[in-house]
Amino acid sequence: MQKIIVIGAGPAGLSAAIWLRRFDLHPIVLDSHDRPGGQLLSIGNLIPDFPGIPEVAGPDLAARLAAHASALGVQIRQNIVVEGIDPESGVVRTTTGPYGYDRLIIASGSRQKTLGIPGEAEMIGRGEVYSASQDAQRFAGRTVVIVGGGDRAVENALLLAEAAARVVLVHRSPVFRGQDRFLDRMAKTANIEVRAPARVLRIVGRDRVEGVEIEQGSEIRILPCAAVLVRIGVTGNTSFLNDTSLIDERGFLRVDERCRTRLPNVWAIGDVALDPFFASISAGIGQAAMVAKQLV
Ligand SMILES: Cc1cc2nc3c(=O)[nH]c(=O)nc-3n(C[C@H](O)[C@H](O)[C@H](O)COP(=O)(O)OP(=O)(O)OC[C@H]3O[C@@H](n4cnc5c(N)ncnc54)[C@H](O)[C@@H]3O)c2cc1C
Structure with a gap:
């Protein structure tokens, strides 16, 4: 029996595991x-675009997928x-x-990029990591700093502003990469203040976030705030791969049109191998079916 x-x-x-069981293969899924x-x-919000299940909650869809896989006999091993991977010997080190x-x-999916500035790791370590859709209400009437200039940053700013937070959007460039429909809405939203070009130098606060130090032009100032949301893009979860030739300049796995990596018998699917523009639940699921069929 081949080990997958x-x-x-x-x-x-x-x-992928569900599809592999359809072909009577026996995958083991490892997850951190x-x-x-x-x-x-x-x-936090209902997923509006998963075909066939309108308005499904993320955790519900997760439970349904896991139940489907388990019912087919897939071994899912958590924690x-x-x-690392040793491609010569065909071993995954865990x-x-x-x-x-x-x-x-x-x-292995993707994750938000971080700024790498003082105070950020401490903030994350304290669990001060928020979702604009889930946590917006808790920031009503308070100041939230969002860092970034793409769709995610602007969309998050709009969500928090709708919930009556005062939002300060800090972007290192004067040019925003977000879609025009978001930028137009942002320009009309009184409680979003844009600081650009500007940089957050550090996050201040011992037991919780109390402010950020912002550099704008020749000025460096502390801006008091209740939370900082870093939305500067995503990168692939590829730290277990040493071979940098497998990974592109943005941190995603390079694959061909059949999702094959450059390593023999190794495929990559989903967010870890997708341009973030295309990253979605449906795209990853489609790739899973494509790859499973190649393993038959
Ligand atoms: C707030 C939010 C809202 C979203 N809304 C939508 C939406 O409405 N519609 C839509 O289509 N998409 C949406 N997405 C995107 C969607 O969730 C992703 O595209 C999708 O989850 C990617 O699936 P994946 O299986 O490739 O990776 P992931 O969902 O990232 O799963 C990867 C898994 O690999 C595990 N892993 C990582 N590294 C290791 C390791 N070294 N060892 C073991 N396990 C590891 C992780 O723990 C994780 O469980 C949203 C995402 C977010 C964050």
Whole structure:
């Protein structure tokens, strides 16, 4: 029986496993989180664009996918972090020991990029990581700093402003990359203040975020705030891969039109291998079906 390992129990990894069972193959899914679902677990609003299930909550879709996979006999192993891959010997190294593979599917997803400034790691360590859709109400009447200039940053600014927060959007360039429809709405929203070009130098506060130090032109000032949301783009979860030739300049796995990586018998699907513009639940699920058929 061929050994098939799937890294990641997000929608792409779980879908690959479901499809593999359809062909009577027996994948093992390894996932670092304590629950399957990947980013679905952090979607606070109802998902409007998953075909066939209108308005499904992210955690509900995660539970349905995991239940479907488990009912078919897929082994989903949580709390296992993949630390490396040895392609010559066909071994995945993990925090709980090695897993041999004949075929490997990487579906490790993506994460928000960080600024790497003082105070940021402490903020994340304290759990001050917010979702604009889920947490907007808690910031009504308070100041929130959002860092970034793309769609996510502007959309998050609009969501928080709608919930009556005072939003300060800090962007390092004077040019915003967000879609015109978002930028037009932002220009008409009185409680969003734009600082650009400007940089956040550090996040201030010992036990909780109390402010940010912002550099704008020749001025450096502390701006008091209740929260900081960093929305400067995403990157692939690829830290377990040493070979930099496998990864593009933005941190995503390079794949061909069949989702094959440059390593023999190793495929990559979902957010880890998609241009962020195309990243979606549906795109990852589609790739999962494509890859499973190649393993038959
Ligand atoms: C707030 C929010 C709202 C969204 N709304 C929508 C929407 O409305 N519609 C839509 O289509 N998409 C939406 N998305 C995007 C969608 O969630 C992603 O495109 C999708 O989850 C990607 O699936 P994936 O399986 O590729 O990766 P992920 O969901 O990121 O799952 C990857 C899994 O791999 C695991 N992993 C990572 N590294 C390792 C490792 N080293 N070892 C072991 N396991 C590892 C992670 O723990 C995770 O469980 C949204 C995302 C967010 C954050």
